[in-house]
Amino acid sequence: MLFGFEWDLTNPLNFAISILPILLVGMWVTIQATVLGFFVALVLGLVLAVLKSAQSRFVAWPAKLVTEFIRDTPLLVQLFFLYYVLPEYGIVLPAFMTGALALGIQYSAYTSEVYRAGIEAVGKDQREAARALNLSAANTFTHIVVPQAVPRIVPAMGNYLVSIMKDVPVLSVVTVLEMLNVAKIIGDRTFDYLVPLSLVGCLYLIMTLVASAGVRVLDTHLPKQGLPLK
Amino acid sequence: MTDAIIRFDKVVKRFGDLTVLDELDFEVKKGEKVSIIGPSGSGKSTVLRILMTLEGIDGGVVYVDGEPLWHELREGALLPAGEGHLRRMRSKLGMVFQQFNLFPHMTVMRNITEAPVKVLGLSRKDAHLRAEELLDLVGLADQAKKFPHQLSGGQQQRVGIARALAMRPSILLFDEPTSALDPELVGEVLTVIGRLAEEHDLTMLLVTHEMRFAREISDRVCFFDRGQIREEGTPEELFTDPSEDRTREFLKAILD
Ligand SMILES: Nc1ncnc2c1ncn2[C@@H]1O[C@H](COP(=O)(O)OP(=O)(O)O)[C@@H](O)[C@H]1O
Ligand SMILES: [Mg+2]
Numbered sequence: 001m002l003f004g005f006e007w008d009l010t011n012p013l014n015f016a017i018s019i020l021p022i023l024l025v026g027m028w029v030t031i032q033a034t035v036l037g038f039f040v041a042l043v044l045g046l047v048l049a050v051l052k053s054a055q056s057r058f059v060a061w062p063a064k065l066v067t068e069f070i071r072d073t074p075l076l077v078q079l080f081f082l083y084y085v086l087p088e089y090g091i092v093l094p095a096f097m098t099g100a101l102a103l104g105i106q107y108s109a110y111t112s113e114v115y116r117a118g119i120e121a122v123g124k125d126q127r128e129a130a131r132a133l134n135l136s137a138a139n140t141f142t143h144i145v146v147p148q149a150v151p152r153i154v155p156a157m158g159n160y161l162v163s164i165m166k167d168v169p170v171l172s173v174v175t176v177l178e179m180l181n182v183a184k185i186i187g188d189r190t191f192d193y194l195v196p197l198s199l200v201g202c203l204y205l206i207m208t209l210v211a212s213a214g215v216r217v218l219d220t221h222l223p224k225q226g227l228p229l230k
Numbered sequence: 231m232t233d234a235i236i237r238f239d240k241v242v243k244r245f246g247d248l249t250v251l252d253e254l255d256f257e258v259k260k261g262e263k264v265s266i267i268g269p270s271g272s273g274k275s276t277v278l279r280i281l282m283t284l285e286g287i288d289g290g291v292v293y294v295d296g297e298p299l300w301h302e303l304r305e306g307a308l309l310p311a312g313e314g315h316l317r318r319m320r321s322k323l324g325m326v327f328q329q330f331n332l333f334p335h336m337t338v339m340r341n342i343t344e345a346p347v348k349v350l351g352l353s354r355k356d357a358h359l360r361a362e363e364l365l366d367l368v369g370l371a372d373q374a375k376k377f378p379h380q381l382s383g384g385q386q387q388r389v390g391i392a393r394a395l396a397m398r399p400s401i402l403l404f405d406e407p408t409s410a411l412d413p414e415l416v417g418e419v420l421t422v423i424g425r426l427a428e429e430h431d432l433t434m435l436l437v438t439h440e441m442r443f444a445r446e447i448s449d450r451v452c453f454f455d456r457g458q459i460r461e462e463g464t465p466e467e468l469f470t471d472p473s474e475d476r477t478r479e480f481l482k483a484i485l486d
Contacts, residue, residue: 125327126331128282128331129327131282131320132325133344133345134320136317136349139348144333
């Protein structure tokens with residue numbers, strides 16, 4: 001029994017049906033971690049991208065260094081760091097929060113590059129035209145650069161959304177009861193790993209397909225008139 | 231001297247080790263139509279880009295309307311200009327680019343109205359009315375709702391001209407406005423530029439390889455060579471009887 005649900009071990013089908021609700025509880029945690037982690041990655045990535053493109057070397061360099069550091073260290077290191085080190089300094093976050101934060105930080109290194117590439121793909125000619133028309137830097141960014149960068153950014157961000165989802169099981173090492181962890185606990189208690197793990201695989205497939213489809217729908221509905229996209 | 235709306239005073243421009251403009255002196259009077267011709271790499275675009283504040287200078291002073299463009303007079307000293315000064319000066323100038331540089335994600339109408347609304351503070355309605363007049367002027371009254379990629383190169387460049395005019399500049403800069411066009415589309419753009427050249431008040435600076443056209447519309451033609459004005463004069467003087475060998479060679483090469 002887990003989360004108040006009993007399992008039925010009479011045959012594999014009944015077993016599968018009986019543990020599905022338990023796995024769905026875990027799946028909900030996975031989805032929440034994904035969404036929160038993705039949100040952190042989007043916001044922090046944008047901050048890093050802006051800092052990295054700053055005029056001042058004293059701003060750009062540390063931001064680049066931080067990005068490089070994050071990218072070149074395993075997610076697990078950052079996760080352990082947040083989970084074990086922060087409490088020593090009095091910052092105690094729930095395991096779920098810590099996990100989502102670690103995911104967000106890890107992926108902010110990647111999303112910051114996506115932002116940067118998207119913004120840089122908007123050519124110099126566009127900025128010069130805006131300058132010749134005396135548009136302010138803020139207007140140029142919001143009305144000329146961003147609308148042309150977003151359609152280029154969305155597909156790549158979609159890929160990272162799926163990647164984050166697939167990295168959520170890492171959070172199990174800090175006791176987060178996401179889907180894979182739930183399946184493992186069921187296996188530990190019933191000595192049947194095949195059924196719960198197979199179910200996890202299927203549910204993951206469904207989640208990633210739905211997420212990808214969602215990104216594609218968003219992508220096709222973005223206005224990108226005349227933008228030279230590959 | 232005093233009625234010069236543009237004056238380059240010993241202007242130096244370098245890109246790394248390359249000195250593109252070497253103490254250039256150059257003047258344009260108010261309302262004058264000046265064509266700049268010369269070989270590729272001679273610094274023609276650089277002159278226009280400096281005026282449009284797309285490129286800074288490394289020496290000398292550029293005056294527009296009697297005021298230093300890249301400097302501010304503070305406490306009796308000429309200091310590098312801040313963005314506020316540049317914005318104010320920039321409002322006197324407009325530029326038409328070789329590659330049009332239209333905003334691909336905006337309709338023709340939006341391309342033309344964006345800056346008047348955001349910069350001049352016009353209402354959408356007023357900007358719209360003004361844009362319609364300008365589209366009429368460039369012969370594109372029925373294309374307002376199209377996006378740039380739905381237009382031919384010639385049409386795109388005419389939108390580029392309308393967009394620049396919408397900011398009501400007193401100086402209009404053209405950087406090889408027809409060089410990126412298929413030959414059959416050059417005429418329609420030149421027609422529009424020719425029409426603008428009839429406007430008495432508008433000062434025009436045109437970099438071009440269209441010699442016949444330059445001859446027709448210009449008050450003065452300048453031959454640029456290695457960052458210097460090698461020769462200048464009325465179209466008659468320069469095209470029929472150039473005094474410099476370099477000019478003669480260049481004209482011969484391009485007219486053949
Ligand atoms: N941003 C730049 N960086 C380095 N060199 C440049 C840059 N812009 C122009 N140049 C060089 O300056 C010279 C003059 O360029 P340009 O004014 O564009 O010439 P033109 O328009 O007469 O062909 C060329 O040799 C060109 O390669
Ligand atoms: Mg040029």
